[in-house]
Amino acid sequence: MRRTVLGQFPAGGPRGSRPAEEFAAARRGEGLAAEVVMDLDRDAFLVVVARTSADRTR
Numbered sequence: 166m167r168r169t170v171l172g173q174f175p176a177g178g179p180r181g182s183r184p185a186e187e188f189a190a191a192r193r194g195e196g197l198a199a200e201v202v203m204d205l206d207r208d209a210f211l212v213v214v215a216r217t218s219a220d221r222t223r
Contacts, residue, residue, distance in 0.1 A: 166215060166216075167215070167216040168213040168214065168215055168216060169213060169214050169215075169216055170211050170212070170213050171188070171192060171197075171199060171212045171213065171214060172185065172188050172211070172212040173204075173207070173209050173210070173211050173212075174188070174209060174210045174211075174212075175208070175209055175210075176203070176208045176209055176210060177208070185201045185210035185211070185212055186201055188212050189201050189212045192212065192214070197214050198214055198215065199212050199213070199214050200212070200213060200214075201213075
């Protein structure tokens, strides 16, 4: 499955702060199926959406 990254957030944020989750929730409020995944190589949280077939032709 191919995904598009909408945002990247450092994993070492302040305790109790979840900017990636908040960003993803805002995108879901806009109708996007955004989810948060962990990129271990970058030590970051990524907010991603699955690519649609129309996105693949670009």
